[in-house]
Amino acid sequence: MPRSASVSLLSLSIALFSAPVLADTVWLKNGDRLTGTIRVFDGSKLLLQTDYGGSIPLDWKKVATLESDHELLVKMGPVDGERAKSLLAAEPGKVTLANGEAPKTVELAQIEQIMKPKPLVEDFVWKGNIDLAMDYKRAESDTDDYDVDIDTQARHGQWRHNAQAEYNRELKDDVVSTDNWSTEYALDRFLTEKLFWQGRLEYKRDRVEELERQRTVGTGPGYQFWDDELGAFSVATLANRSDYSFSNGERNRFYELSVKWDYNRYLVGKTVELFSTGEVGRPLSGAADFSLDAEVGLRYKVTDWASLNMKAEKDVVSGAEGDLDETRYTLGFGVGW
Known part of the structure; x- marks a missing residue:
């Protein structure tokens, strides 16, 4: 019997007789077999959640075949995807997508993403991060720098709640050079699967810069480009009323149009996350x-809940009484859920 046929029969035999009923199984090219729950495949790493080793990222090039009893979205390209009721082990380098009476066997090299299909509305989903950064320098000039960020989001039905808070404080030779905090709450009402309407409130307080207080109330439409296991990206266009208060007693109230964005993308089997949030506006x-x-x-x-983070922040108000232009770079740790 040819060697390739023997290997194929061996793979199928293992799939039929050795795999746990309720666990996903991944066979590697070196003969190892791992069981757990397939979380996501991002193009380079297959993330397998196990009860014996936590989340294990596997090199996709080392995977021979795999199987799963769970429904998964398998994407052969950046747009097109197929919902497979289950995955069945096939000969090395392939997997069978079982979907009713027409199973289809595909090359592993053709697959770009695998993820759990996300329902249109989940009853309640809560996620967020708390990031903390501290920097202590003892030299001719002593510096103490603190930065705390809280970002959380909750989805219930067609409603999504977004809350953010941040605190920055820096001392140079026991003299406060930076002392500010901000908070924001935004409420999204989804009109369709992707289109939503947002209302938001924001307040910023600075005890050092000339621009002491910023208050903003806004509303407008937004669009959720995607929101899945590998990340999310949304944009909102808002009409705002802003109130500025300056340290010299001056006050400005004006209306502006702004664009907000919220982006995050998981890489390398969800061990690395790239993120960006922000808003750019122009007064009327x-x-x-x-x-x-x-x-x-x-x-x-670092673990399922702990992470190291590196961020760059930019805050600019140009052309107003007491221009503001701040840039901060932080390195710290955080927790997520």
Whole structure:
């Protein structure tokens, strides 16, 4: 019997007689077999959740075949995907998508993503991160720097609640050089699967800069481009009313149009997360030229809940009384859920 046929029969025999009924199974090219729950495949790593080793990222090039009793979305390209009721082990380098009476065997090399299909509405989903960064420098000039960020999101039915809070404080030789905090709450009402309407409230307080207080109330439409196991991306266009208060007693109230974005993408089997949030706005009057409040960063997951993070933040108000232009770089740790 040819060797290739022997290997194929051996693979099928293992699939039929050795695999646990309720566990997903991955066979590697070196002969190893791992069981657990397939979480996601992002193009390079297959993430297998196990009760003996936590989340294990597997090199896709080392996978011979796999099987699963769970419904999974298998994508052969960036757009097109097929819902498979289950995956069945096939000969090395292939997998069979079982979907009713027409199973289809495909090459593993053709698959770009595998993930759990996300329902249109889940009853309740809550996720978020708390990031903490601290920097202590003892030299001719002593510096203490603290940064705390909280970002959380809850989805219930057609409603999504978004909340953010941040606190920054820096001392140089016991003199406060940065001391500010901000908080924001936004409520999204989904009109369709992707289109939503947002209302939001934001408040910023700075005890050092000339621009002491910023208050913003806004509303407008938004669009959710995607929201799945590998990340999410949404954009909202808002009409805002902003109130600025300055340390010299001056006040400005004006209306502006702004664009907000919220992006995150998991890489390398969800061990690395690239994220960016922000808003750029332009007043309808001459109160300021433009405003920008944005951050971009990376998180590296050390465990299922703990991570290291690196961020860059930019806060600009140009053309107003007491221009603001701040840039911060932080490195710290955090927890997520």
